[in-house]
Amino acid sequence: MKFFVVLNAKNLKQYSFILVMALCSALFLFLQNSLHTPVFSTEDGPKAVYKGEKNIAITFNIGWGDEKAGPILETLKKENIQSATFFLSGSWAERHPDLVAQIVKEGYEIGLLGYNYKDYSDLEDEEIIRDISKAQEIFTKMNVKNIELLRAPTGHFDKRLLKISERFGLTVVHWSVDSKDWTNPGVDQIVKNVTSKAHKGDIILLHASDAAKQTNKALPILLDELRQRNLAFVTVSEMISNSSAQSEEIQ
Template sequence: MKFFYVVNGKALKSITLILIAAFFTAWFLFIENIAQIPVFSTREGPKAIYRGEKDLALTFNIGWGDEKAEPILDTLKKENVKSATFFLSGSWAERHPDIVERIVKDGYEIGLLGYNYEDYSELEDNKIRKDILQAQEALKKLNVKNIKLLRAPTGHFDERTLKIANQYGYTVVHWRIDSKDWQNPGVKTIVENVSKAEKGDIVLLHASDSAKQTAEALPQIIDNIQQKGLKLVTVSELIANSEVKTKEIN
């Protein structure tokens, strides 16, 4: 009988250790997942948008490169896409005034992607301000004015970024669907990533030289969107046409 209790005591101890280990593993995974959830607004104050209620917005980031922007513009024209939003870094725009002019001429919307490709969540406030103002000035010199949209260059931002952007009259724009085209995972994968888009979504794409497969994937992406009966609009039109969705920064 004593042996019976000794064995169960050891078993109980083992079960307890397993449960504790399982709890901490589950907690770790929970925290890891929470860390990957994008956060977009403060409880009270400036907000960043990542989707609306209807329509769909294709957005293209351009931070560097000389080769991929024009093929993407060619594809959009060929596919008769009238509305899209391009987020341009000021330093890239200065080096490619002709492409900036074409984006405007083709009727697409332009937003700021900062000046240098830096992580705003790691910069001091004054450096964030300087980067935004430098980008703003670069686009003004190219006769691109009244820009109201800003995307954090690396996609990372915090409450400070929201407040600073708001001070300069900008709305911070994130996304709900990430094509991951910059990873060059293959045209099929890029198309599959974007195929998850639903009405109201903002889709992240790139027209920098790092995104080598985006132009090839675009016709299928556009076809899929049209088959869903979704209308392609600019981010500003998405904001104007519906109640935008935000998430809270804790």
């Protein structure tokens, strides 16, 4: 009986040591994630940012449509949101110069969403280069300057896009919280999709294309809930500036 007790005491010490080491490792990983800007990257350097260190970035994709972007801009103004990032396809911007001008006037940041809103993972390198180049030409003609951000039109990308974007001097931006507003799951669900996951440093994906029919109604509610958490709204560029980065290799 004594031998049985001693044996279990040894096992208990071993298990306690393993548990302590596991907790230390978890704490180390948590601190790493809290203090650095997570990125996707290739082995040799180019990166795609999807999360920052503090505050929160609201981003909107616009690929097509005539009806939803204007009301969303009005809602942001009414809610006194002075910092947001709009990723615009060149073809949409070309057809809606007045809305692009309004985005610029309100002081919001503009990033590229390509030109034709095609899935870059399905395109050859030269096709991707032409699409980005055409989008840049459109915004240059519209006198929209200093665009430094690129988002893959459908969200799908690989290491080829990271390397191509680096050649253009662009940073690829993904997201850490997906509202899934384009599926029109209901206002309450859109709010829940965001607020149940959003914390400091998150980049939130929303849409101002016509397919996202419920986003504008959900926007004031989710903005209010995020404000109650003392989260300040910043542009993506403001979020990622002056931050170190941890990398996760992407194929």
